Structure formats: structure tokens, C-alpha cells
Amino acid sequence: MREAEIAVEGVSFGYEKGRKILKELSFQASGTENIGLIGENGVGKSTLLKLLVGLYPEFTGTIRIGGMPVEKKNLAKIRSQIGYVFQDSDSQLFCASVDEDVAFAPRNYGLPEAEVERRVERALAMTGTLHLRDRKNYSLSGGEKKLVAIAGILSMSPDILLMDEPSAALDPKNRRRLIGILHELPQLKIIASHDMDLILDTCSRTLLMADGRIVRDGATEEILRDGELLEAHGLELPLRLQGQIEIMSGKMRTDIL
Numbered sequence: 001m002r003e004a005e006i007a008v009e010g011v012s013f014g015y016e017k018g019r020k021i022l023k024e025l026s027f028q029a030s031g032t033e034n035i036g037l038i039g040e041n042g043v044g045k046s047t048l049l050k051l052l053v054g055l056y057p058e059f060t061g062t063i064r065i066g067g068m069p070v071e072k073k074n075l076a077k078i079r080s081q082i083g084y085v086f087q088d089s090d091s092q093l094f095c096a097s098v099d100e101d102v103a104f105a106p107r108n109y110g111l112p113e114a115e116v117e118r119r120v121e122r123a124l125a126m127t128g129t130l131h132l133r134d135r136k137n138y139s140l141s142g143g144e145k146k147l148v149a150i151a152g153i154l155s156m157s158p159d160i161l162l163m164d165e166p167s168a169a170l171d172p173k174n175r176r177r178l179i180g181i182l183h184e185l186p187q188l189k190i191i192a193s194h195d196m197d198l199i200l201d202t203c204s205r206t207l208l209m210a211d212g213r214i215v216r217d218g219a220t221e222e223i224l225r226d227g228e229l230l231e232a233h234g235l236e237l238p239l240r241l242q243g244q245i246e247i248m249s250g251k252m253r254t255d256i257l
């Protein structure tokens, strides 16, 4: 695999004039780590991920993926290296069947049919969806759609994966499967989510966004245990840690009694 690298420097962007969503935002990532992207609703997490894959080219500052600036002439190459899993799987799946959807990108890229077949099988196997191969997309559950959408991205063997609220439509079984997939896949990943437990379970590093910038960048274990910091940004401790704290305070009370 090539060295995966994301370099964002002084990026500002707004959808409308006079209303900036990102303000001189900077961060860097490389290697194979899983990075959580957290922050209040509407802070710009999805916007940032979309900018990384060149969906909105009219930003200022620089974004480089694998050393290549995100600009029109590089987009085809960049999109073969960086896969973006949309929050809404229906925006991602546009063929009639699972098989066609997962084959779409490698086929469109002009790979030989035998290679397309190999990639489809591997991507479906990695996401545990081989049994869905001949199904029509409309007949899938929300969780199945999400896993098939991930398979569609994996079929291009990207070096970098961006996932926007990947656990949002998943039942507990598929959520566990997603967590397993996130642990197993070797890519550099950025996972935007308000599911703090998912981030705690899968990401070694976390970026906290506020006011158009990354205001904290560090070990997930530290950031997600900092109740005051999270509360100040409209977030809550992961449920798993809330439980621990309640159990601890329960113990303390019995100690006092």
C-alpha cells in the first residue's frame, strides 16, 4: 500500500457568502490509524469530509491527499485513493443490485472483468455481505445497505477511508460487525460520528471540532474521558464511561455509608 497522507492547512469554507463553516482549519494524518472526528451538530464534520474528496472545490487554503493538492485536475486520481462513505447509504447506492453497485467503481475505472470480479468478492467478504450479492438494493435493510456501501468503496482498494456517521442506521449486530470491520481494515480512516462509544472502541486519535477549527487533537482515551470538555462542546461521555462513573459513585456512596 502507498503511504496514506492527509494534509489540511489553513482551510476556510462556507456554503453561503458571509457565513464561514470552516475557519483556517488545519490538521495532518498519515499511516494507518483510525481517527475520530467529533463536535456539535452542525459544526462542519460532514463538510470537512466532503472537502477532502473534492466535492466542494471553492475553499481557500490547501488540502493534499498523498501529496496531491485537491483541485479539479487531480480529482480522478484522488478519488481512487480516498473512499468516502456517505451518511445516507441511499445517496451512495445507485445501481439496481448489490453486485452491480460493488462492481461499479472498478468497472468504471476500466479494470479487466476478472479483476472486477476478484475485487467484488473480496469487498463483499470483508464486509460479511457475500450472501447479499444477488439482492436488489431496495430490498436491503438500512444496516445491510451501509455494509454494501462500504463494500462498494473497498472495491477500489483506497488508501484512505472517510466515514460519515457510519453507525447511524445500524442495529446492535451490524454495529458490532462495523466495529470489527473498522478494526480489521488497514487503511487510514477518519470517522465522523456522534456515537462516542464507537469512537472510543475504534479510534486511537480524536479531533474535536468547534467554531470552524480543530480545537483538540489527541489521544481518544484522554479526550473522551474529559466530561467537562465534552459538555462544553455539546457532547456527552461515551455510555460505557458513564456506566463506570455511576458504578464508581455507587461504590463511593456505600463506602461512605
Ligand SMILES: Nc1ncnc2c1ncn2[C@@H]1O[C@H](COP(=O)(O)OP(=O)(O)O)[C@@H](O)[C@H]1O
Pocket: 015, 016, 021, 039, 040, 041, 042, 043, 044, 045, 046, 047, 048
Ligand atoms: N449544502 C449545504 N448548503 C448550505 N448549508 C449547508 C449545506 N450543508 C451543510 N450546511 C450547513 O453547514 C453547517 C455544517 O454542516 P455539517 O457539515 O453537515 O455539520 P455536521 O456534520 O458537523 O453536523 C451547518 O450549519 C449546515 O446547516
Ligand SMILES: [Mg+2]
Pocket: 045, 046, 047, 164
Ligand atoms: Mg454530519
